[in-house]
Amino acid sequence: DQQVKQNSPSLSVQEGRISILNCDYTNSMFDYFLWYKKYPAEGPTFLISISSIKDKNEDGRFTVFLNKSAKHLSLHIVPSQPGDSAVYFCAASAIGDKLIFGTGTRLQVFP
Amino acid sequence: NAGVTQTPKFRVLKTGQSMTLLCAQDMNHEYMYWYRQDPGMGLRLIHYSVGEGTTAKGEVPDGYNVSRLKKQNFLLGLESAAPSQTSVYFCASTPAGATDTQYFGPGTRLTVL
Numbered sequence: 089d090q091q092v093k094q095n096s097p098s099l100s101v102q103e104g105r106i107s108i109l110n111c112d113y114t115n116s117m118f119d120y121f122l123w124y125k126k127y128p129a130e131g132p133t134f135l136i137s138i139s140s141i142k143d144k145n146e147d148g149r150f151t152v153f154l155n156k157s158a159k160h161l162s163l164h165i166v167p168s169q170p171g172d173s174a175v176y177f178c179a180a181s182a183i184g185d186k187l188i189f190g191t192g193t194r195l196q197v198f199p
Numbered sequence: 200n201a202g203v204t205q206t207p208k209f210r211v212l213k214t215g216q217s218m219t220l221l222c223a224q225d226m227n228h229e230y231m232y233w234y235r236q237d238p239g240m241g242l243r244l245i246h247y248s249v250g251e252g253t254t255a256k257g258e259v260p261d262g263y264n265v266s267r268l269k270k271q272n273f274l275l276g277l278e279s280a281a282p283s284q285t286s287v288y289f290c291a292s293t294p295a296g297a298t299d300t301q302y303f304g305p306g307t308r309l310t311v312l
Contacts, residue, residue: 092241094241097239122300124303129305129306130305130306131203131289131291131303131304131305131306132242132289132303133303134300134301134302137300177241177242179242186232186244186247186257187244187301189234189241189242189243190241191239191240191241192241
């Protein structure tokens with residue numbers, strides 16, 4: 089059973105517009121959430137995170153929103169740039185436990 | 200610092216052959232992990248280690264063995280490769296107490312014919 093789900097396998101956005109990537113989870117014990125970015129032929133790299141005591145965390149063009157009641161988080165990229173084209177994984181963990189990754193969303197930003 | 204490195208980058212095996220994937224990190228991290236990435240499946244944890252000489256099973260451990268004889272190295276072994284083990288394998292590490300933000304290697308693409 090997939091505890092962390094990314095229901096959109098792909099997303100295409102025009103340069104300069106907002107990209108919104110979504111992630112749903114089922115385990116109410118998760119208290120820390122992360123987004124990783126992965127380019128082809130490279131390993132994932134950490135992008136941004138949020139703990140369950142917050143509902144928003146911002147880092148430059150990247151903002152993560154957490155809705156605990158809906159068990160939903162989203163990553164907003166504004167403005168989107170061609171270099172943002174990559175696969176984005178959301179991940180979650182409970183205190184002291186291992187990370188559980190979603191299936192990934194491939195973002196393509198076109199000119 | 201090289202960070203997390205993986206050897207080899209690519210490998211093709213025949214069914215039944217064995218091989219070892221090597222992961223090395225130079226960040227003095229306590230925890231190390233092996234994942235596999237398959238289309239539509241995301242990253243799944245195979246085995247992990249919370250310190251030199253310790254290993255534990257993850258989500259999909261069957262068909263794999265691991266060893267952590269040195270703090271900086273984490274080896275993943277396939278004793279008898281099967282086509283179902285065709286995948287991209289990623290190693291990751293974290294400092295103790297920061298188990299969430301993991302640092303990944305570049306991956307090993309393994310094909311089992």
